[in-house]
Every structure is written in structure tokens, then in C-alpha cells.
Amino acid sequence: MKYIIATFYILISISTVHSKPMSMNELLNVPLVGDAQLSPDTKSMLFVKRTADWQKNKHVSTIWRAGTGDDSLIQITSNISDSTAPRWSPDGSKILFLSKRGDDENTQIYVMPVSGGEAIRLSSHATSVSSAEWSHDGSEIYFLASNDKSDEQKAREKVQDDIYKFEQNYQQRHLWKISTSDSTEQRITEGDFTVSRLSFSRDGNKIIHNRGPNPLLDAALETEIWIMSNDGSDAHPVTDNKNPESWAELSPDNGSLIYISWTDENDQPYFENNLFIIPASGGKAKQLLGNFDYDIQQAHWSDDGNSIYFKANLGVHNELFELDLDSGEISQLTNGEHTVGSWQYSPRSDQHIMSVRTAHNNGDFWYMAASDPVKITNIYDHLSDDFDLPDQGVVRWKGEDGVDVEGMIIYPNDYKEGTRYPLVVQTHGGPRAADQWGIYSSTSYATVLAAKGYVILRPNYRGSVGYGDAFVRDMVGSYFNQSHLDVMTGIDHLINEGIVDGDKLVKMGYSAGGHMTNKLITFTNRFKAASSAAGTVNWISMYSQSDTRIYRTPWFGGTPWQEDAPIDTYWDHSPLKDISNVTTPTMVIVGGADVRVPKQQSIELYRALKSNGVDTTLYIVPREQHGWRELRHRLSKMNVEMTWFEKYVHGRDFEWEVVPEQ
Numbered sequence: 001m002k003y004i005i006a007t008f009y010i011l012i013s014i015s016t017v018h019s020k021p022m023s024m025n026e027l028l029n030v031p032l033v034g035d036a037q038l039s040p041d042t043k044s045m046l047f048v049k050r051t052a053d054w055q056k057n058k059h060v061s062t063i064w065r066a067g068t069g070d071d072s073l074i075q076i077t078s079n080i081s082d083s084t085a086p087r088w089s090p091d092g093s094k095i096l097f098l099s100k101r102g103d104d105e106n107t108q109i110y111v112m113p114v115s116g117g118e119a120i121r122l123s124s125h126a127t128s129v130s131s132a133e134w135s136h137d138g139s140e141i142y143f144l145a146s147n148d149k150s151d152e153q154k155a156r157e158k159v160q161d162d163i164y165k166f167e168q169n170y171q172q173r174h175l176w177k178i179s180t181s182d183s184t185e186q187r188i189t190e191g192d193f194t195v196s197r198l199s200f201s202r203d204g205n206k207i208i209h210n211r212g213p214n215p216l217l218d219a220a221l222e223t224e225i226w227i228m229s230n231d232g233s234d235a236h237p238v239t240d241n242k243n244p245e246s247w248a249e250l251s252p253d254n255g256s257l258i259y260i261s262w263t264d265e266n267d268q269p270y271f272e273n274n275l276f277i278i279p280a281s282g283g284k285a286k287q288l289l290g291n292f293d294y295d296i297q298q299a300h301w302s303d304d305g306n307s308i309y310f311k312a313n314l315g316v317h318n319e320l321f322e323l324d325l326d327s328g329e330i331s332q333l334t335n336g337e338h339t340v341g342s343w344q345y346s347p348r349s350d351q352h353i354m355s356v357r358t359a360h361n362n363g364d365f366w367y368m369a370a371s372d373p374v375k376i377t378n379i380y381d382h383l384s385d386d387f388d389l390p391d392q393g394v395v396r397w398k399g400e401d402g403v404d405v406e407g408m409i410i411y412p413n414d415y416k417e418g419t420r421y422p423l424v425v426q427t428h429g430g431p432r433a434a435d436q437w438g439i440y441s442s443t444s445y446a447t448v449l450a451a452k453g454y455v456i457l458r459p460n461y462r463g464s465v466g467y468g469d470a471f472v473r474d475m476v477g478s479y480f481n482q483s484h485l486d487v488m489t490g491i492d493h494l495i496n497e498g499i500v501d502g503d504k505l506v507k508m509g510y511s512a513g514g515h516m517t518n519k520l521i522t523f524t525n526r527f528k529a530a531s532s533a534a535g536t537v538n539w540i541s542m543y544s545q546s547d548t549r550i551y552r553t554p555w556f557g558g559t560p561w562q563e564d565a566p567i568d569t570y571w572d573h574s575p576l577k578d579i580s581n582v583t584t585p586t587m588v589i590v591g592g593a594d595v596r597v598p599k600q601q602s603i604e605l606y607r608a609l610k611s612n613g614v615d616t617t618l619y620i621v622p623r624e625q626h627g628w629r630e631l632r633h634r635l636s637k638m639n640v641e642m643t644w645f646e647k648y649v650h651g652r653d654f655e656w657e658v659v660p661e662q
Contacts, residue, residue, distance in 0.1 A: 033364075034342040071376075090137065125185065201254050241267050260298070267285075276288065289323065319332055360380075361381070362379075390413055390450035391410070407458050424455070424507075425456075442637075443533075452642070484516060491526075506527060517532040522581045531588075534602070538574045632659060642654045
């Protein structure tokens with residue numbers, strides 16, 4: 001089946017003036033949706049909706065059902081506890097989901113009839129359950145769970161005799177199944193390895209999964225794709241390399257397997273994610289997409305196995321494509337000023353469900369069968385009616401070396417051409433990522449900044465994905481090669497266009513965006529204020545402090561400890577080397593439990609700035625890891641940053657927003 005190219009462009013025009021701009025609290029109250037699941041009869045879908053609960057100080061996940069051919073929308077789990085990962089039974093009469101309710105010590109499997117009624121806890125596993133999937137006939141549910149601690153280990157921990165070996169105090173994760181009739185559990189895998197991400201063959205007889213030496217993040221390099229029968233027998237590896245693989249899926253005839261990896265055809269790392277095919281018995285993998293030089297994010301076999309559907313990152317937008325395996329022809333199925341988010345393809349019906357984010361929509365769901373996509377939910381339609389939202393667009397410029405660079409621009413509310421505005425430059429994390437359509441993020445809070453009269457630039461600097469191998473590999477061997485120059489030329493472009501006041505520049509960013517902040521304040525004194533959130537300042541110490549080194553080894557050409565180590569490269573690209581250049585008032589903030597970019601990096605930055613007489617403040621946020629969970633902390637970050645920016649750009653106070661009444 002060939003789809004019509006679906007063009008649902010969102011035209012950006014001057015915003016209608018509404019009663020008020022969106023506040024910080026209102027931004028945090030915008031729900032998040034994902035994990036779409038189409039029903040077997042295609043008449044409805046399930047999805048997860050995350051809503052702010054200020055009393056619990058977090059987002060609570062609930063499961064909803066929406067019709068694909070009508071406007072029905074029903075919440076089917078309560079807000080009392082989180083409910084996630086909904087999955088339809090094969091006959092469509094029941095759903096499973098994961099939750100931790102009542103007296104549950106761990107996340108368990110719950111099952112409920114679609115027609116209504118109370119959910120029943122199916123599992124009572126000793127550890128938390130994840131990745132639950134129905135068997136082909138619905139008589140069993142397969143799931144992953146970590147091994148339980150031994151009685152001896154529990155006894156020692158109870159009396160605080162709890163010394164442990166660093167990065168050896170994990171429990172391996174394995175595959176289990178449970179009977180839906182009597183809750184009898186059976187272990188499928190066992191051994192000194194970890195199982196991750198499972199899926200079934202179309203006939204339900206084979207299980208595709210990943211096996212690695214342990215559950216630590218860096219084990220991804222040694223994790224391989226395996227296939228076994230659904231009873232655990234005849235297990236064999238399919239891949240054998242030193243690169244991470246994802247989205248492994250068997251062809252309908254069980255003869256071939258597709259997967260995604262960041263390698264080229266020679267198995268060399270750190271390229272755009274490519275799509276590969278390999279015999280199910282193992283052997284040589286083949287790169288499928290030829291010169292299609294974009295980042296592949298997800299892929300699925302078609303119903304007949306003659307083509308493959310995939311989602312690709314094209315820089316400021318994501319789109320769906322179809323690859324015809326006989327001809328090699330690639331057809332684009334969607335196109336627009338949007339970001340395709342959560343996507344599920346149903347081979348049984350040959351239909352698609354996807355969430356689509358735009359400048360003024362946070363990701364309503366669309367349904368695509370044999371025609372253009374049809375919007376089936378209206379969760380976010382009220383936003384453009386209730387709030388004066390800023391306009392958004394794409395801006396393009398030349399890097400210092402003449403390479404084309406682009407990014408997103410968000411205009412101030414009531415923007416007037418010919419007026420120059422202060423600029424906030426926000427650089428994305430990753431850095432293997434890209435800023436795209438859709439602005440509802442508490443990390444960037446562009447709606448709040450735009451309401452205060454700021455232009456926001458979100459550049460997809462060198463090292464971002466979606467622009468080809470040469471673009472993403474600019475960081476290989478030298479992290480700050482062209483990336484920081486791309487940001488500066490983007491700023492100058494907006495100044496030359498008469499949009500930005502060059503004397504009122506602000507720099508902010510989180511994670512890799514924080515790395516960029518730290519670099520730029522050592523590179524230029526043009527910024528009036530800066531915020532470095534979870535940023536690296538010393539790549540040498542960071543290499544050992546962080547929980548991952550996968551990306552950093554290619555960036556710098558080796559480890560800092562090996563013989564003939566590229567230690568000069570590590571140091572030359574560390575902002576700390578040039579920290580004496582900094583005069584920009586810089587606020588520093590980091591999660592106290594962050595293991596990805598540990599607080600020691602922020603402390604090093606703060607100590608250096610303080611020692612050199614630069615105005616600085618360090619905020620350490622208790623309990624937060626790299627992804628913050630607590631609503632009050634997210635609100636506080638916005639408040640302290642806005643206070644800092646307003647002080648140094650405008651010389652005025654900022655009135656903090658307080659936690660809303662429940």
C-alpha cells in the first residue's frame with residue numbers, strides 16, 4: 001500500500017491577543033502525552049497522560065482511551081497512583097498496565113476489562129516489573145524484572161552492614177512470564193547477564209531481546225541482539241559488535257531482523273543513527289538506506305514484509321517514511337512544521353498512530369490509514385484560545401566555515417518588526433539531539449521568556465542530529481570545533497537582521513546545553529548574564545565522575561588514562577582551561593543526585609568563578625537526578641534564572657511565582 005504524502009503544515013501568523021500570557025505554573029500544568037497503542041479493531045487507542053499534581057509535587061501518569069473515528073475521550077485509571085505502559089490483549093477485551101498501588105512495595109502488572117470495572121493485580125513479583133507484553137494468544141504476559149537481593153544481603157543492609165563494590169552493586173535483569181488465569185510465574189532467562197527491551201515475532205513464537213553484561217549504561221557497547229523461542233530455548237546471538245543497537249524487530253517470515261545503530265556500514269561508531277538488516281541467524285549486517293543522510297529514530301516492518309516504515313529526524317522536524325525493499329525507493333509520508341513524537345505502527349491493520357507537536361500544540365494524536373493523517377484528540381486545542389502564545393519559526397544562517405546551520409526562533413508576544421529585543425540563547429542537551437517545533441518545556445519555558453519581551457534562539461549547532469554524518473561528526477576528535485562558533489554566528493545573524501539587541505544577550509542551557517554555556521562564557525564577554533545547568537567544565541575529571549563514557553571517548557579520541565592519552569585534547573576543550581577570561585555573571589544549578597553530569601562539575605565552575613571575582617551563585621537541588629521530577633524544583637529553577645536575567649539585562653526585579661493552591 002502506498003500512502004499519500006501527508007502535508008499538514010501549521011501556518012504561523014501574528015498571534016491573536018488573548019487575556020494573558022502563559023505563566024510558569026500554567027506551563028508546568030500543561031499535560032504530557034505518549035505511549036500510544038492502537039486497539040486490535042483500530043476503533044480506539046490507549047495513551048498515557050502525565051498531569052501535574054502539586055500536592056504530590058510531581059507528575060502523575062494516568063491511562064486514557066480515545067476513539068479513532070469519533071471524539072470520545074475517557075480516563076480509565078485514577079489519579080491516586082501512577083499507571084503506565086498500557087497494552088491491549090490480542091482480542092482487545094482487556095488491557096494490562098503497570099502500577100504501584102495500595103500496599104505494593106514494587107511496580108506490578110494490573111489487568112482490567114476494556115468494558116469497565118476494577119483493575120486486578122496479576123503479579124506479586126519480588127522486584128519491580130517493566131516491559132510487560134501479552135503473549136500471542138493472551139494466555140500469558142511476559143515481563144522484565146531485576147533479580148531479588150539475597151537473604152544474606154537484605155540481612156546485612158538491615159543492620160547497615162552495607163559496604164558495597166562500586167558499579168558492582170547491581171542486580172541483573174531477566175525475563176519472566178506469568179499466567180493470566182492463575183498468576184503462576186515462570187522464569188525464562190537466568191545467568192550473569194541483563195536482558196533489556198523485548199519484542200515478539202509476528203507469529204508469537206520468537207522473542208527478540210538484548211543481552212548485556214550488566215544493567216549499567218556503558219554496558220550498551222557490549223550488549224547484543226538475541227533471538228530465542230518463547231519458552232527460552234534455542235537462544236542465540238544475532239549481532240556481534242561493540243556498538244549499541246535498538247528497535248530490533250523480526251520480519252514477518254522470521255528470516256531477517258532490522259535494527260538501528262549509530263554506526264556506518266563498516267561498523268565504525270558515532271554517525272547518524274542508521275537502519276540495518278541482518279539474517280535472523282546472524283551474519284553480516286547491511287545498511288538499508290543508502291545515502292539517506294538523516295538520523296533514524298524508530299523502524300517497523302510493514303504488514304506484508306515488503307517495506308519498512310521508519311521515523312527520521314530532519315533537524316527542526318521529525319517525519320515518517322516508507323522504504324520499498326524491492327526498489328529501494330523511499331517515500332515521505334508526513335511533512336510539516338511539526339515534530340512527530342510518540343508513534344505506533346499496527347501491522348495487523350497497516351495503520352499508524354502518532355502524536356504531533358507544533359508551535360501551539362503539545363502533541364495531540366493523529367490517526368493515519370490509507371489517506372492523510374486525521375487528528376483524533378483535542379487535548380491541547382484550548383491553549384491557543386486561553387493564552388497569548390508566542391509565534392515560532394525556523395531561522396537559518398551560515399556557520400563560520402560557510403556550512404548551513406539552522407535553529408528555532410521564538411518571538412516575543414506582540415512582536416513588532418523593526419524593533420530590537422533582548423535575546424536568550426538556549427542550547428539543547430545531548431548533544432546528539434535537535435531543537436524542533438513545540439515549545440512546552442519547563443527546561444526552556446519559552447512562553448514565559450517571550451511574555452517578558454525576549455527573543456529565544458534555539459540553535460542546532462554542529463554535533464546535532466538530523467543534518468547528516470559530517471554535521472554530527474564535527475565533534476569527533478574535538479568537541480568545541482565548530483559548535484560554539486555556530487551559536488555565535490546565529491546570534492550575529494539575528495543582530496544583522498534587526499531582530500536582536502546585541503547589548504542584551506543571555507545564555508542558558510541544560511546538560512550539553514550547559515557545557516555550551518560554560519564554553520561560551522570563556523570565549524566571549526558579550527553576554528549580560530548566563531545560566532549553566534548541569535554543565536561540564538573539566539572534561540578530564542568529568543570522564544571518571546559521570547556514569548557514562550560512551551560518547552566522550554569518540555569526542556576526544558581515547559581515554560584520558562591510556563598510553564599516549566589525548567590529554568591535551570581533553571584539556572583544550574575544557575572550559576576550565578580558559579576560565580580566567582570570564583566576566584559574565586553566571587548562575588550555576590545542578591541536581592544533587594545527578595550521576596550523568598555530577599555536581600562536582602558545577603562546584604568546580606563555581607569555585608573558579610568565585611575565586612576570579614565573577615558574580616556567581618550555585619544552587620544544588622536535593623534529590624534530583626539528571627531528569628528532574630519535583631514540580632517545586634522546576635518552578636524554582638525558572639524563578640532563580642528569571643531573577644538573574646532580569647537583574648543583569650534590565651536592572652529590574654522579578655516577582656517570583658509561588659506554588660499554586662491545590
